[in-house]
Amino acid sequence: MTRVVLLGASPGPDTSPTGLRLATMPGNPTVGERLHGQLTSMDPRPARIESGDVAAALRALADVAESATENLFIIPENSVVHDELIYQISKTKRGALALVAKEPRGNSGATEESPSEAAEAPEDNGPEEYVPIDEAEPEIGHNRVEGLPVRVRIGKSRVVSVGTARHAVTRPNGVVLGPLHVSARNAPTLAQTCRDLADMAEVFGPDDDLVQLVVFGLVRNGVSVGIRGRRDLFYRRVTTQEEVNEAVPEMVGMNEDRSRLNNAVKGADGFFTTFFVSTYSRFIARWFARRGWTPNQVTLISIALGVAAAACFATGDRPWMVLGGVLIYFAFVFDCVDGQVARYARKFGVLGAWLDATFDRFKEYVVFAGLAVGWVVSGNGDDIWILALAAIGLQSVRHLLDFSFGIANRRKPPAKLPTLALDVPDDRDLRQALVRRKVERAQGMRRVLKMWTKAGRFRMVHWARKMIVFPIGERFAAIAITAALFDARITFLTLVIWGSVAAIYTLTGRLMRSLV
Structure with missing residues (x-):
């Protein structure tokens, strides 16, 4: 079994998944109802944490991690996602695994594969002078990918470092999209990390994402957080009905069965x-x-x-x-x-x-x-x-x-x-x-x-x-x-x-x- 943690959005018509309906799907479910159904086989009674108050949410997550005897699967409740992607992330053997997306090359820093490479390919930034990553100054990321601030440095196989609104990161190049799997052996570290983060919640900015903050704490506490892209599967957080209406046809148009077959x-x-x-x-x-x-x-x-x-x-x-x-x-x-x-x-x-x-x-x-x-x-x-x-x-x-x-x-x-x-x-x-x-x-x-x-x-x-x-x-x-x-x-x-x-x-x- 896996302990599922749903990160609920703050109440409101635009952010609450209870009010967003997947009108073209059988049964006309809401985003939250569909996600609950997808996760029932993993955990019939998932923990739900409101994310409006960051400090309270982090302490609640710490309580869940502290009492957990199994792996944890953390996911925002306003997620529209393929079943197969949930399955593949939840069955990882890594100590921690996050779903990530890199910023398009034209907008990001270089994409070095190793956290300690001294040189990278030049960036497509016009006439600006190229600076190797080891000489680059840490920065607070302000670009966005799918509504999330680009404050994550993604390496070849894991998250190298993460920043916040008050913590600079060297040449950020991606985001943590949402789903995060943490093994049972790292649950105590997750619990302590969340408590420490809650104690300093006042330094974080209003645009700091809760999952990204958790990964920030795990990485700084020495946990190797592996990465996984969406590849040929679908994942997106939605906050408005318009986004839902755009997401559903895109998800349905992707061949989930082919991905499941290839994964076999x-x-x-x-x-x-x-x-x-x-x-x-x-x-x-x-x-x-x-x-x-x-x-x-x-x-x-x-x-x-x-x-x-x-x-x-x-x-x-x-x-x-x-x-x-x-x-x-x-x-x-x-x-x-x-x-x-x-x-x-x-x-x-x-x-x-x-x-x-x-x-x-x-x-x-x-x-x-x-x-x-x-x-x-x-x-x-x-x-x-x-x-x-x-x-x-x-x-x-x-x-x-x-x-x-x-x-x-x-x-x-x-x-x-x-x-x-x-x-x-x-x-x-x-x-x-x-x-x-x-x-x-x-x-x-x-x-x-x-x-x-x-x-x-x-x-x-x-x-x-x-x-x-x-x-x-x-x-x-x-x-x-x-x-x-x-x-x-x-x-x-x-x-x-x-x-x-x-x-x-x-x-x-x-x-x-x-x-x-």
């Missing part, structure tokens, strides 16, 4: 999965989901195809070997489809996750056995079992290492960010601390890892790194191709050689990351 595909899949499976498997997943199939039922199809492939390989005959290659390919396709059905239909369960992980290994190992049996019945001798056992042993060790590293990595506390007192009038000290942090983290092993990470910006390197670790898609592809075109011995040699290279590469990287 893992973003970090390997080369083979990305280009030879996910290009069409998502549509199979939608077909199954719309007909009420569960992910576990699709998993059973994948298992059956894997066993059938093993049976074909066990014959040792070339036509059956080719058929086995086709079947193992589609066994992998349906292995992808079951996860995509789960994400598209939002049907998750412990049993399903366990079945998926367990039977991935089962399919591989039963296929190994089928290949070895087929080699033996073809009269080629039983020494193939040595290679089969080597492939099974190598893959088992790799999975053990993956599992143990994942457990250890989850226990590792997040890296600490610099902090800055809430009453400091600008963010220069914070940015200088970030520069020092970057320099310190770019020494020795960290520097090598960072260079290798940056190399991933090149498309060829990116996909080479994906393939070298020999993920499941590449393994199933290797089995299908080598078994269909060659023989079991070539298949096992491919698995053992490529798997050994992958194991050495992965183990080296994890050892390096464990030492930094």
Whole structure:
């Protein structure tokens, strides 16, 4: 469950969402009624906080955060938003995540990607002299994006710094639009931050947005607030009926289902999965989901195809070997489809996750056995079992290492960010601390890892790194191709050689990351 906090507007005909109706939508709901309905599955009794009195609102939010035992989802009540955007933000694994929008380039400062870069592309500001960001003076942002003051410095993956009407920020380039997700582990920090902000509420200006103030406090207290754009989904705050009338057609005109379908595909899949499976498997997943199939039922199809492939390989005959290659390919396709059905239909369960992980290994190992049996019945001798056992042993060790590293990595506390007192009038000290942090983290092993990470910006390197670790898609592809075109011995040699290279590469990287 997630604790939902609705930030209500001050009473009045133009700002209260209770008086703004979505006339073209079924049931003619108000903005507030629709948002309540969208959030019911997350929290049937959301907390509602009036935002007219900033100090009172901050103290009320602090009370909610203090008593919360689950993640918090904070959103203005006058929000018109797609269901899928709410879902994607609320399911983040980050400690905090905010929906943001950058100011158009022609109106903003430069768009440097790192909080400590010393140089940026020149701004489109006419004849004004370009000043690198490290030499720029902090400023109070007065430009606006969607009615919000531009007082946020947005970096590549997180909010770098935030200003207010009394706190200057170095070259602001965006706004926090509204939805904010805060994990349970950061709830105590959120509570204390809101209390501290409430005590100094008199210094804030009338145009300071409540959500933006909260992010201001979190960032200065060392919480890493990740960023997310709207991308192909819709979000807008509305304050007048005219804005509602403009927002609804725009929202309806955007393909929310396509975004949901795309989001059902893992973003970090390997080369083979990305280009030879996910290009069409998502549509199979939608077909199954719309007909009420569960992910576990699709998993059973994948298992059956894997066993059938093993049976074909066990014959040792070339036509059956080719058929086995086709079947193992589609066994992998349906292995992808079951996860995509789960994400598209939002049907998750412990049993399903366990079945998926367990039977991935089962399919591989039963296929190994089928290949070895087929080699033996073809009269080629039983020494193939040595290679089969080597492939099974190598893959088992790799999975053990993956599992143990994942457990250890989850226990590792997040890296600490610099902090800055809430009453400091600008963010220069914070940015200088970030520069020092970057320099310190770019020494020795960290520097090598960072260079290798940056190399991933090149498309060829990116996909080479994906393939070298020999993920499941590449393994199933290797089995299908080598078994269909060659023989079991070539298949096992491919698995053992490529798997050994992958194991050495992965183990080296994890050892390096464990030492930094």
